[in-house]
Amino acid sequence: MVLDSDTTMADQPGAKRKHDKHVKGHEIAAKTIKTPPFSYAHLQLISDSDNIKDLDSLIVRSHITAALTQFLGVTGSAISVDILKVEGTECWIRVPREDLSSVVAALGGWVGGKENEDKVGWKVKGSGNWLSILVGERGREGIWKE
Amino acid sequence: MVRLKNRYLLVNILYPELGGHYLQGRKAIPDVVEFNQPTTDALTAGALMKGLKAEIANVFGDYGSGAVSESITVKYLSPATSTFILRVSRAHYRIAWATLSLMTQIPVKDGRNCVFRVVRVSGTIRKAEEEAIRRARELILKTRQQLGEKRDSILDDIFGSTEAETTKEEDVLTVDRSDSEEEKDDSDGDG
Numbered sequence: 001m002v003l004d005s006d007t008t009m010a011d012q013p014g015a016k017r018k019h020d021k022h023v024k025g026h027e028i029a030a031k032t033i034k035t036p037p038f039s040y041a042h043l044q045l046i047s048d049s050d051n052i053k054d055l056d057s058l059i060v061r062s063h064i065t066a067a068l069t070q071f072l073g074v075t076g077s078a079i080s081v082d083i084l085k086v087e088g089t090e091c092w093i094r095v096p097r098e099d100l101s102s103v104v105a106a107l108g109g110w111v112g113g114k115e116n117e118d119k120v121g122w123k124v125k126g127s128g129n130w131l132s133i134l135v136g137e138r139g140r141e142g143i144w145k146e
Numbered sequence: 147m148v149r150l151k152n153r154y155l156l157v158n159i160l161y162p163e164l165g166g167h168y169l170q171g172r173k174a175i176p177d178v179v180e181f182n183q184p185t186t187d188a189l190t191a192g193a194l195m196k197g198l199k200a201e202i203a204n205v206f207g208d209y210g211s212g213a214v215s216e217s218i219t220v221k222y223l224s225p226a227t228s229t230f231i232l233r234v235s236r237a238h239y240r241i242a243w244a245t246l247s248l249m250t251q252i253p254v255k256d257g258r259n260c261v262f263r264v265v266r267v268s269g270t271i272r273k274a275e276e277e278a279i280r281r282a283r284e285l286i287l288k289t290r291q292q293l294g295e296k297r298d299s300i301l302d303d304i305f306g307s308t309e310a311e312t313t314k315e316e317d318v319l320t321v322d323r324s325d326s327e328e329e330k331d332d333s334d335g336d337g
Contacts, residue, residue, distance in 0.1 A: 072208075
């Protein structure tokens with residue numbers, strides 16, 4: 001992400017004309033963030049059965065920990081996952097940037113649920129470095145489906 | 147055919163729980179020797195592999211097991227010197243190394259507490275072997291040094307011992323394998 005900002009000399013009341021003559025151009029500052037500290041993912045819990053209960057933070061936490069522990073062991077369960085928001089059957093999480101690919105792989109491949117109950121799993125609806133883009137992409141799926 | 151690259155880890159098994167064992171003559175065993183004491187014969191290559199794979203599955207999960215399972219082998223194991231050489235694929239050798247660091251006891255029934263210390267990583271098994279020989283020689287010299295001041299007086303005490311901490315009086319004869327043996331054969335003679 002590149003931020004450009006132009007700064008020009010502000011006009012002051014009674015500005016010295018002599019000083020204005022030396023204002024040649026704009027000052028441009030650019031900053032590129034190559035390695036943001038966190039990455040974000042948008043998840044949805046899906047299941048075979050039609051009636052799936054609404055999620056709460058505890059269920060999200062236990063499902064995510066189970067998925068990470070199965071795929072990555074103790075080191076997986078140690079990945080710090082922050083649950084940002086839980087809404088219905090969807091949730092938003094934040095992980096350190098270098099762990100995003102491992103977490104997405106772990107969540108995608110996990111199947112949960114006891115033997116006599118219906119299976120559940122995570123669907124990764126989006127993941128990336130910038131939360132704003134993830135939020136903006138929410139309506140993307142509904143474009144072609146009426 | 148793409149060449150499969152491996153890494154060979156030379157690993158020592160150390161016993162840092164110094165128990166204050168004594169030789170027949172009530173003289174203390176040097177710490178160096180007690181650290182590097184022999185391992186029980188119950189540790190076979192199979193037992194070591196089984197314990198290591200179980201620990202990898204515990205620490206690194208399905209990903210770790212899958213990454214190293216095809217390539218991990220015990221190439222050399224000597225319980226007497228508590229040393230072994232492990233072969234792992236080059237891309238994932240750090241998984242095996244980290245797992246060894248986190249293992250705390252010998253992977254046999256009622257295994258003793260120990261420390262697995264990786265002392266050398268090399269691309270060929272030959273360099274790992276040479277390092278093992280070099281370290282064994284250094285260990286003997288260090289032991290003799292520690293016993294050095296009282297060597298004459300306790301010679302009788304240690305002479306009859308059958309444990310590994312025996313040090314004989316004769317010089318340790320070692321022949322160095324020259325690294326450039328093959329190069330000599332291939333080089334063009336200039337004159």
